[in-house]
Amino acid sequence: MAKLSRRALLTAGTVIPFSQWMAGQAWARAPLVRRDYTTAAAATDLGRYAAAVKLMMAAAESDPRGWMFQWYIHAVRGDRTKSGELTRVYPVASPQKTLAMASWATCQAHSAGTVEDYFLPWHRMYVFFLEAIMRNLIGQPTFALPYWRYTQPAERALASQFRMSGDPTWGSLYRSSRNPGTNAGTAIDSGIVPTPLNTDSLNQTSYSPSGGQPGFCAQIDGNLHGSVHVLTGNGTGMGSVPWAANDPVFWMHHCNIDRMWASWNRNGGCNPSDSGWLNHTFTFPDANGNSVVAKITDFKALGSLGYTYDTFEPGPSVGTCNRPRFNLDWLKHLYLYPLPFPIDPLGPVEINLKIPPRELISPKQLISPQNARPRLILEGLKASEPPGVLFEVFLKTDAKAKPQVLGVINFFDAVEMQHDDMPNMKMGAPPVKFFSLDASAALRGVREAPIIGLRPLGKANPEAKLSIGRVRLVMG
Incomplete structure (x- = not known):
């Protein structure tokens, strides 16, 4: 297994526009395929994912490519604060501290000051850059994150690879902060009728709320997305926003949410076209721990991002571009x-x-x-x-x-x-x-x-x- 090197972090003060960064990525020229993690085709990438998680968990807390830093981009753990953690991890000024200040606790949209319509593109960016970090750390340029397709009845129990505590290969994917049934291999929606693990969000005809309809973004966020979090983990795990990204299954979950968005777009769903949404930016660490400023317009579709999915969800032909919003x-x-x-x-x-x-x-x-x-x-x-x-x-x-x-x-x-x-x-x-x-x-x-x-x-x-x-x- 590769070891984290400090050499790449020497330029961490550099802020790179996403378009410039993407132009230098050789893997982006041929789309990589994110696959259903239960399929035989995904087995190799799932093993690589476990290896990457193990490597990141061993990294220094201050390393932007490390597990804690990546977790904190979503939200700082619930028993601490961002300001307190910044002081503890970075007692003196550094490029890494500047990057942490810009990127930690910027998840959209689960707290005051955030914007619901940014939920999907922010998480697409988050998963995208973590995937790039992993690809670089394990030296596997064809690595792509698998996804958890829990809307399929046969896939509603968490895969065994995530439930093997202490295993030399898969132990890095285990967390005790899950609901008992989850780590026992029980379907996470067991006994709930009707199940919330459905594709109903694909029926939404607009991206944003309009009248009595929440729109695709808020519908999938509040319903399918939130339900999977609560059904999978407890209050110091997937079931709580500040702790959720510490569980490796978080990334399989958000790969699937991203796939659902891409599916809705393929079925005719229209993303916002206003400049306020398209031009909004967020900051993330790249594969070398440098600061990248990503704009939503670069992430609104998969076409230019160098990856795709092995399958997309079918659904009705939907979408009313520029649909008037009413309260x-x-x-x-x-x-x-x-x-x-x-x-x-x-x-x-x-x-x-x-x-x-x-x-x-x-x-x-x-x-x-x-x-x-x-x-x-x-x-x-x-x-x-x-x-x-x-x-x-x-x-x-x-x-x-x-x-x-x-x-x-x-x-x-x-x-x-x-x-x-x-x-x-x-x-x-x-x-x-x-x-x-x-x-x-x-x-x-x-x-x-x-x-x-x-x-x-x-x-x-x-x-x-x-x-x-x-x-x-x-x-x-």
């Missing part, structure tokens, strides 16, 4: 509960849906989109700490009726992160996110005020204080 407040409201209400982490909670006072609805702003359906909107989820489970959302036509399940939600990024983790961001409200659930079938035949409720799917953390900021029932 949830403009929709026709059937119900609005505008105040936060607490969620019991250990048992169900129910709310009677009543017609709101007229002053809660502006008659001038009522919109009923074509083919609109009643949708239950849950906004502003908050948690004092990760509850560790998903929550089922149900509707009852009356107090004695059988609950009808509308869907499943999670509190993955509802825990407020420490503000000093994001010094380069403008502080403010958290990213605008909401869960949107089709309530049309459940509301058929309702004659009284219906009831909605939430219940935990499993044993939740009893110390987690949970709330939902607002509940709406809209035509959208």
Whole structure:
């Protein structure tokens, strides 16, 4: 196995534009293929991945190519702060400290000051540069990261290679900070019906939120992405934003999220075209630990990035380019509960849906989109700490009726992160996110005020204080 060399870090003060950096990468001339990690074709790359993780874990904490540095790009561990870690790891000024200041805790979009529409391109950049670092460290120019295709029923249990503690080849991929069933080889969605591990996000017709629809980016972030995190790891692992990137399965997960975005684009989904999105930049370490400034426009499609996938997800032909965005407040409201209400982490909670006072609805702003359906909107989820489970959302036509399940939600990024983790961001409200659930079938035949409720799917953390900021029932 190769050893980390300090020679490459001697130029770490250099800041390289991405276009210039990419021009010097020989491997980019012939697309490399990221493969489903359960396939025989991916076996070699999965072994190389384990070797690279082991090498990175042995690196100095200050090394931009090391495991801790890469973890901290996503978020600094939850029991420490960015400023404190910068001082501890870099007691004196250095190019590496400057790079850490620019790149650590810049994940989009799980905390105040971040932008939801940056979620997909930021993570594409993150995975891309880690892959380049690994390719360089192990001396394998054809290496490509595999992905975890958990939307397939046969692949919902974590592969055995990630569950072999102490194994000389695969031990670097093991983490104890996973849910017990995960490391036991149980399907992570076991007993949850309907499963949140689906491809429903491919049905979104716009990238950004519009009316009662969250758009592809927020839909896949809040639903499939967040559910996999919570179902895989605990509060010091995949189930918590500050700890998630310490688990090697994180990268297999985000390879798949990236593949889903590429699939949606191939099915006709349109990315934003405004200059604010296209020209926004983020900083990452390159394969040699140098600083690279990457612009979203360079990462909006796979074509120029030197990699592809062995398969893409089929889906409906979607996409309405430059679709007008309109606010949830403009929709026709059937119900609005505008105040936060607490969620019991250990048992169900129910709310009677009543017609709101007229002053809660502006008659001038009522919109009923074509083919609109009643949708239950849950906004502003908050948690004092990760509850560790998903929550089922149900509707009852009356107090004695059988609950009808509308869907499943999670509190993955509802825990407020420490503000000093994001010094380069403008502080403010958290990213605008909401869960949107089709309530049309459940509301058929309702004659009284219906009831909605939430219940935990499993044993939740009893110390987690949970709330939902607002509940709406809209035509959208």
